[in-house]
Amino acid sequence: MTQRNPRTVYLFTLLLAFCSLFYELVYAQVLSVCLGGTKNQYLTIIALFTCALGFGSIVQARLKQKYSLRKTFFLIEVLLTLLGSLGPFFITWILQPGEGQQWLMLKVLTSYLVVFIIGFLSGFEIPCLFAMVKDAQGKILAFDYLGMLVASISFPFFFLPHLGTASSTLVVAGANAFALIWLRSDEPNPKSTILLNLIVVAYLLGIIFWKEDLNIILSRLYLGGA
Amino acid sequence: MRIAFPVITLTSSFCTMSYSMMMASIMTDFTGEEVITQCMTMGPYLLGLGLGSSAGDKITPSGQLSALWKLEWLSVLILPLIPLLQLLGIFLFINLSPAGVNLDSKMALQFLLGMTSLLAFGSGLLGGAQLPLILKHDTRLPQEWILAINYLGPLAAGLTIVGMNQAALPLSVQIYFVGLIQLMGLLFLVTHFPKILNSLLYLFIPLGILTLAGHLYPQLEALTAKSSYMGTKATVSEMLQPSSLIRLLKKYGTLERVKTPYQTIDLFIEPPQLEYSIPGNASIYLNRKPQFDLFSVDIYHQTMVYASLNLLQRTPTNVLILGAGDGLLLKEFKPHRAINKITMVELDEKMMDWSRTNPVVSNLNQGSLANIASNVELIIGDGVSFLRQNRTVRYDLILIDFPFPNGHELAKLYSLEFYQLVKRSLSPQGLVVLDLPLYLDQKSSLSRESMVIIKTLAAAGLVQPLLFGPSTSFLAVNANGKKLAFDYTTLPENLKLATYLNFVAPFREEDITSEQWQKVQVNTMFWPRGL
Numbered sequence: 001m002t003q004r005n006p007r008t009v010y011l012f013t014l015l016l017a018f019c020s021l022f023y024e025l026v027y028a029q030v031l032s033v034c035l036g037g038t039k040n041q042y043l044t045i046i047a048l049f050t051c052a053l054g055f056g057s058i059v060q061a062r063l064k065q066k067y068s069l070r071k072t073f074f075l076i077e078v079l080l081t082l083l084g085s086l087g088p089f090f091i092t093w094i095l096q097p098g099e100g101q102q103w104l105m106l107k108v109l110t111s112y113l114v115v116f117i118i119g120f121l122s123g124f125e126i127p128c129l130f131a132m133v134k135d136a137q138g139k140i141l142a143f144d145y146l147g148m149l150v151a152s153i154s155f156p157f158f159f160l161p162h163l164g165t166a167s168s169t170l171v172v173a174g175a176n177a178f179a180l181i182w183l184r185s186d187e188p189n190p191k192s193t194i195l196l197n198l199i200v201v202a203y204l205l206g207i208i209f210w211k212e213d214l215n216i217i218l219s220r221l222y223l224g225g226a
Numbered sequence: 227m228r229i230a231f232p233v234i235t236l237t238s239s240f241c242t243m244s245y246s247m248m249m250a251s252i253m254t255d256f257t258g259e260e261v262i263t264q265c266m267t268m269g270p271y272l273l274g275l276g277l278g279s280s281a282g283d284k285i286t287p288s289g290q291l292s293a294l295w296k297l298e299w300l301s302v303l304i305l306p307l308i309p310l311l312q313l314l315g316i317f318l319f320i321n322l323s324p325a326g327v328n329l330d331s332k333m334a335l336q337f338l339l340g341m342t343s344l345l346a347f348g349s350g351l352l353g354g355a356q357l358p359l360i361l362k363h364d365t366r367l368p369q370e371w372i373l374a375i376n377y378l379g380p381l382a383a384g385l386t387i388v389g390m391n392q393a394a395l396p397l398s399v400q401i402y403f404v405g406l407i408q409l410m411g412l413l414f415l416v417t418h419f420p421k422i423l424n425s426l427l428y429l430f431i432p433l434g435i436l437t438l439a440g441h442l443y444p445q446l447e448a449l450t451a452k453s454s455y456m457g458t459k460a461t462v463s464e465m466l467q468p469s470s471l472i473r474l475l476k477k478y479g480t481l482e483r484v485k486t487p488y489q490t491i492d493l494f495i496e497p498p499q500l501e502y503s504i505p506g507n508a509s510i511y512l513n514r515k516p517q518f519d520l521f522s523v524d525i526y527h528q529t530m531v532y533a534s535l536n537l538l539q540r541t542p543t544n545v546l547i548l549g550a551g552d553g554l555l556l557k558e559f560k561p562h563r564a565i566n567k568i569t570m571v572e573l574d575e576k577m578m579d580w581s582r583t584n585p586v587v588s589n590l591n592q593g594s595l596a597n598i599a600s601n602v603e604l605i606i607g608d609g610v611s612f613l614r615q616n617r618t619v620r621y622d623l624i625l626i627d628f629p630f631p632n633g634h635e636l637a638k639l640y641s642l643e644f645y646q647l648v649k650r651s652l653s654p655q656g657l658v659v660l661d662l663p664l665y666l667d668q669k670s671s672l673s674r675e676s677m678v679i680i681k682t683l684a685a686a687g688l689v690q691p692l693l694f695g696p697s698t699s700f701l702a703v704n705a706n707g708k709k710l711a712f713d714y715t716t717l718p719e720n721l722k723l724a725t726y727l728n729f730v731a732p733f734r735e736e737d738i739t740s741e742q743w744q745k746v747q748v749n750t751m752f753w754p755r756g757l
Contacts, residue, residue, distance in 0.1 A: 021272075025265065032260075033751045036608055038635045039254050040388045042264035043247050047384020050243070050272075054377025058370045097614035138280050145276030152269025156262040164753030218752045219643050224614070 004132045010143045012179055013129050016077075017147025018154075019176040020122035023084040024049045025155045026169040027115050030088045033165075033222065034095040035108065048112060049119040056123015064127065070183070073128040076121050077180045083121075085173035087114050088165060089221060096224040166218040167211035174204040230418035232367065232375045234298065235360050237411025239379025240386075242353030244404040245305045246271040246346045247387040248397060252312055253342045255490060257335055258513060258633030263342070270343040274350020282355035294359040295422045298412050301352045302432035306405045306439040308345050309397060310446065315341045317450045321460045321471070394485045394576065398443040405436040448483065449475045454514065455494050482584075486576035489513050493586060508586050510552070512629050518698075523554065523590055526698040528725040531558035533694060534623055534659045536717060536729075537702050537710050541565060542622035546651065548609040549627040551577040553591035560592070560599060569621075571605045571612045578606070610638070613647035620653040626660035631675075637757040640679050642750045645686035649705050657710075658688055662701035672733055677746045678756035680735070685748045694731040697724065 028045040032038040063072070091111045129140050159168035181196045207214065250267035254260050285293050319337055357376055361369055390400050409432060416426050452458075452475045460471050482493040489512050498506040509519040518526050535541075543566045547555055551572040559568055572578055581587045582595040598604060605612065609628075626648070631637040638644065648658055662679060672680075672693075680691050680701070688703040692710040702710050712729055747755045 021269075028264075029261065030752075032635075033638065036610070036635075038260035039251060039264065040391055042260065042268075043250070043388050043391075044384050046264070046268045047243065047247075047380045051377045051381035054373055058373055058377075061370065097611070138283075141276055141280060145273045149269045149273045152265040152272075156265045160261065160753075161755060164750070166752060215750060215753045219750055222643055222751065223646060 003134065006133045006136055006139075008182070009129060009133045009136070010139060012182060013126075013140050013143040014147040014150070015175060016122075016125050016129075016179055017144040018151045019080065019084065019172050019179075020053075020118065020125070021049070021148040021151035022155060022159075022172045023080070023087070023118050023169065024115060025151065026084075026088055026165055026172075027091065027111075027118070029160070029165050030091050030218075031095075031111060034092060034111075044112070045115055048115050049122075052116045052119025053123040056120040057126055058123075059120070060124040060127045069128055069131050072124065074180065074183050076124045076128070077176065077183065080118065080121050081173050081176045081180065083114060083118055084176060085170050087118070088169050089218065090114070092218055092221040096221065163208070163211050164215040166214040167207050170207045170214060171204060174200055174207065177203070230415050231360055231363060231372065233414045234294075234411045235357070235372055235375045236379050236382075237407055237414075238298065238301065238353060238356050239376045240383045241305060241379075241404050241408040241411075242275075242301070242349050243271075243380040243383035244387055244400075245308055245349050247383060248309050248400055248404070249312055249342050249346055249349075251387070251391065252309055252397065253338060254633075255513060256316055257338060258515070258636070259335065261634045262335075262339065266339045266343050267346045270347035271350040274347040274352075275354035276350075278351040278354025279357055281351070282358035285355075285359060290359050290362055291419060291421060294356060294363075295412075295415065295425060297352065297356055297359065298415060299425075299428060299432065301356070302405070302408050302412055303435055304352065305349055305408070306401050306432075306436045308349060309401060310439050310443055312342060312345060313443065313446050313450060317446065317453060318465065320450065320454050321458055322462065322465060392487050394487050396444060396485060397447070398440045401443060402436065402440040405432075405440070409433060409436065448481055451483070451492055451511075451514065452479065452481055452494070455481075455492070455509065455511065484576065484580050486574050486580075488574045489577070491577060491580060493584065495586070510587070513632075515629060515632055517552075517629070518554075522698060524722050525724045525728055527554045527558050528721050529695055529698060529728045530625060530627070530659060530661070530700055531555060532718060532721060532725070533700060533702065533712070533729060534625060534657060535562075536712055537659075537692070538623060538657050539713060539716075542656075543567070544619065544621045544653070545569070545623045545625070546621040547571070547625045547627065548612075549573075549629075550625070552581045552587055553578070553595035555625060555627060556594035556599070556602060557591045559602075560594060563599075563601065565601055568599075568602045569605060570602065571607055571609045573606070573608050575606045578604070610644060610647065613644070613651055616651050619651065620656070621651055622653050622656045624648055624652055624656065624658045626658065628661065630661075630663045631679075631757040634754060637749060637754050638751050640682065640749060640757060641754070642682050642685050642748050644751070645683050645688055649687050652688075652705055654706055655704075657702060657704050659700055659702045662693065662699055671742075672738060674746055675757055677738060677742060678749050680738075681743065681746050682749045691735050692731055693733045695728045696730055696732055697728045 024045050028042045031045070032041040035041065060072070091114065094107045094110060126140065126144060130137055133140065155168070159171070163171060177200045181193060181200065184196070185193050246267055250264050253263040253267065257263055316338065319334065323333070323337070361372060387400070390403070409429065413429060416422055416429065449472065456475070456478065458471060458475065460468070464471060479494060479496045484491040492511040492514065493508060494511065495508045496506055498504060507519050507521065510517045541562070541564045545559070545565055545568045547568065547570040549572060550556070550570060551574050556568070556570060559565065578595055581591060588596065628639045629636055631640045652658060663675060683691065683703050687705055689707055690704055690710050692702045694700055694702070704710065712731070714729070717726065717729065749755050749757055
């Protein structure tokens with residue numbers, strides 16, 4: 001994998017770790033609304049996330065000989081951006097009341113599976129970042145944990161009260177999309193990079209502008225069209 | 227022989243995560259702020275884990291086994307004390323802080339969260355430092371296996387702690403359980419390495435500490451609860467010699483605590499103080515928040531039932547009660563046999579069992595839960611889920627008797643989505659009455675919290691708010707837009723005088739200025755605001 005400017009790598013390590021834990025906190029929030037028991041939902045999600053994170057890094061270590069690290073990293077970020085932005089809506093939708101209550105356990109397990117997948121994919125990130133800067137594992141890990149700390153502080157104190165669940169997760173998914181652009185930034189086409197950056201910025205502004213409506217969509221899904 | 231490494235890896239990761247989860251649970255119980263508490267415990271814990279891991283990495287290979295043993299021993303010694311330290315911090319805060327006994331204040335939250343974050347960081351640090359030491363050893367297992375086992379620990383911890391919470395196991399039992407598992411892991415390590423076998427005797431020290439922590443925790447928990455209910459205060463010098471305060475707390479009154487999967491119920495009975503002519507009292511607290519005492523119990527429940535019937539101006543056919551697991555609202559409905567059906571939905575079965583059998587509460591509810599009237603149907607379940615599933619039955623009267631929105635979980639019961647579900651189950655001419663926290667601000671006008679609830683109701687289509695009851699306050703709303711007012715000529719004659727005096731509406735919707743109205747927001751489940 002191409003070596004990158006260490007400072008940029010540290011910054012993106014912080015951002016990616018922030019996004020991963022943030023998604024999980026959003027899922028914990030959505031599941032606590034749909035299924036009740038906030039305390040236990042948060043405990044379960046954090047436990048599942050920590051476990052999945054570890055397994056992700058183990059599997060990545062096995063796969064790195066077979067697949068290009070760069071391609072894997074890009075694919076991981078695409079999947080994380082999609083799961084982070086659409087997952088909460090999907091979970092709220094499948095946990096709607098009404099028909100199919102006999103499948104509730106299956107629906108709950110599906111929700112936890114999505115949580116596990118996010119943790120699992122996030123586990124792939126660190127080894128990829130290690131490969132971008134030589135001998136900086138300690139620093140990368142430090143920024144990784146710092147990112148998680150920032151997520152755990154900013155979610156309850158800033159994002160949830162100011163943007164709500166739906167807009168928060170979409171804003172963070174937008175920030176996650178910057179990582180995708182960054183991964184492509186060493187390719188010889190600066191115009192497309194600028195364009196992509198502009199698209200993401202427009203997307204973020206759009207979410208902030210329509211934050212009320214986005215949260216209403218989640219409420220409607222929860223109520224099952226009530 | 228090398229089985230000791232996977233075992234110690236699993237027990238170590240399981241136990242450190244379990245303790246941090248216990249810390250989060252303790253803090254959630256005290257503050258009611260589930261989301262903030264969970265985040266502020268888990269974030270610092272993960273940071274500690276990471277920094278501990280890089281610190282452990284720097285320990286030289288020669289001292290690894292002894293370093294691992296020392297670190298593990300230190301963990302077994304310190305970690306069971308952490309929940310105890312946390313509780314001690316709360317006890318000291320209640321008695322020493324100028325913020326009084328109010329744990330809901332911002333200052334209390336900052337102090338308690340700061341303390342918990344530090345303790346969680348410390349436990350993460352201890353847990354994180356152990357893994358690199360194990361990995362540097364010749365474990366005769368691929369490193370990936372050790373890592374996988376290490377990552378299974380948090381999952382096992384999550385499932386175990388959630389399971390124990392669901393079974394309403396006291397925290398002292400949880401401390402014993404987790405501590406013993408950690409101790410067994412350490413025992414495994416010591417007995418598998420002759421080099422450190424002579425350290426076996428040192429295991430008795432953490433065993434003693436664990437026993438002490440498990441024994442002291444329930445006592446300190448009871449003292450803390452009593453201290454907060456009685457409002458005790460002490461100076462720093464008195465706290466340095468706390469025997470007289472502890473004696474007073476142990477001697478004065480009795481505290482009966484029932485832990486259910488959903489809440490902690492406290493019944494605090496205070497004896498009469500004849501020398502000051504103060505009568506005895508019994509108070510009920512849910513998650514340390516006062517619900518009612520002997521002086522307010524009738525005013526509260528009579529007001530809720532008789533104000534509803536008075537505002538409705540007819541006998542309802544179908545009544546829905548959400549909450550009220552103490553059976554006191556059912557008692558007030560007992561004489562009203564003309565009501566076709568009363569459905570009561572209560573989440574906490576254990577609370578209902580306790581209210582049925584506890585001598586004080588069953589006396590207060592006059593056996594309404596033991597001998598259920600023929601027109602009453604009891605449903606054990608979550609009120610929100612009940613309303614989400616209900617698409618056919620419409621109720622003439624819906625009484626919502628939930629605890630005040632102290633925290634995220636309870637704020638969901640004051641949200642737009644919840645009120646939309648309530649409206650969907652309400653008949654066109656129906657009435658909704660809810661227990662509303664009548665918060666007043668410094669200018670004696672309606673506080674932001676009360677206005678948020680009124681605005682949220684209005685957004686759901688529940689309008690014409692009538693806020694009444696200066697003693698214990700309620701809010702009545704309907705969906706048909708008809709103005710609500712009491713008809714004092716039809717009030718029954720057998721109510722307590724204090725109840726009659728509670729049929730006063732001190733605030734009307736028109737008292738709220740448009741400027742005030744615009745400042746507050748609608749509270750939703752996915753965007754909790756203003757409560």
